[in-house]
Amino acid sequence: MYDLKALRENLDPIRTVLGRRGNDVPWDDLRKLSEERRTHTMQVEQLRQELNKGSEEVARLRRAKEPADEAMAAMKRLGDRIKDAEGTLRNAEEALSDVTLRIPNLPHASVPVGSDASENVEVRRWGTIPSFSTPPKPHWDIGEGLGILDFDRAAKIAGARFSVMTGAGARLERALINFMLDTHTTQHGYREVVPPLMVNRPSMTGTGQLPKFEEDLFRLKDEDYFLIPTAEVPLTNLHREETLSGDRLPLRYTAYTPCFRREAGSYGKDTRGLIRLHQFNKVELVSFTTPDRSYEELERLTGHAEMILQSLELPYRVVALCTGDMGFSSAKTYDLEVWLPSQQQYREISSCSNFEAFQARRAGIKYRSSSGGKKDAKSDFVHTLNGSGLAVGRTLVAILENFQQPDGSVEIPSVLRPYMGGLERIEKE
């Protein structure tokens, strides 16, 4: 969301910079709606001022034991006019916020311009792509062969796009979660959180999932709760409607949570395996910073996610998303893509974004610099960032595929072995 004043005064430049991102925004209405809100505000405030003065006059007359009936009658008529004017104003405000809440964030100047994923820019690569004497198998074949993945039973108990992991597969998932959380809390300075997996509407609006993307979310039938599509939502909303003290920033949080996504509109994509599910596990990183340090923080946070891939010895690359491929709320995004031998391509395993003040403005997250209530210590919106550190299921996929052996077994990366009770290799039981 934007500062209304800034939006009104810079409508055309903003529209230009957004380009294709803002295609579906009714820009011409916006100008009109914003003007309407302003004139109706003035109207209501002026009427209220009259009413306040009139009421004081009534009070004065009654104290002086003078007749006030006429003044009271006049004020009653004024009150009716105010009610009308307020109704008009409320409509104008709703119409305006309806539009402004659907305007995507402005891309940062360093974001490559482009219309879709093909114009993303590779920033760097890490690791060596493994070579295989026979064609590498996809992870679903490996997992079912080892008896650690069971998609048939997942379909029976839930449906398509769900998974069941058993035995060493389930333990590997848990090992990854623990390894990621331990690394981020002890090496990277994040505070671990166990948040709610269901959140209310204001929280979803605060981080930008609502109002525009409701069809992507699972919603409870009888309560106005939504299943979180990412821990970004509860973690960022931890400080909704709060003013943080500047010397406590940056605040860094990490959480492991299941994530729930409708995946509406993704029919036919990644229908097999663990890549695209209605429910998956993810370890998330969230950071609140001052505006002057948020891009530095984006690099750092991205590095924290990269550290996990490096520790697991998984080859990956970092991609800067172009303007056309970025998410709605983001000002700049790096995707981490891990190498999948069966597909002979890099696939997204983490997405690290700086939202600047976009979410903070929606969610009312501010900070006050330095100490004290001095006049120069004005409050301002924080910048929020988040990144996957990492998507656990996709990490498991990458391990199965990159560490598969000719005999069908899978070697376990050495950093995970302590988490696997010393197990070095997953073999058919």
Add this chain to the structure above:
RNA sequence: GGAGAGGUGGCCGAGUGGCCGAAGGCAGCGGUUUGCUAAACCGCCGUAGGGACAAAAUCUCUACCGAGGGUUCAAAUCCCUCCCUCUCCGCCA
């Protein structure tokens, strides 16, 4: 699920129809005093949205006492609905 209590500024806490954006205290900031610290004393000390000004400073208006409605010339205060917190009972992992 049933019964009750309560939600007021950064915190505590007064306030049952007008003189209340809100007493008082604490914390914070500035100052006086002081060899230094402490104490004492004085002053300042909420947020948001408009308007005036070229702009800043400033001035001014409006709104906000959990949220939304209602009554009234006038609501923190009266009424209704909802949300949240706490206590007791029931149920439950």
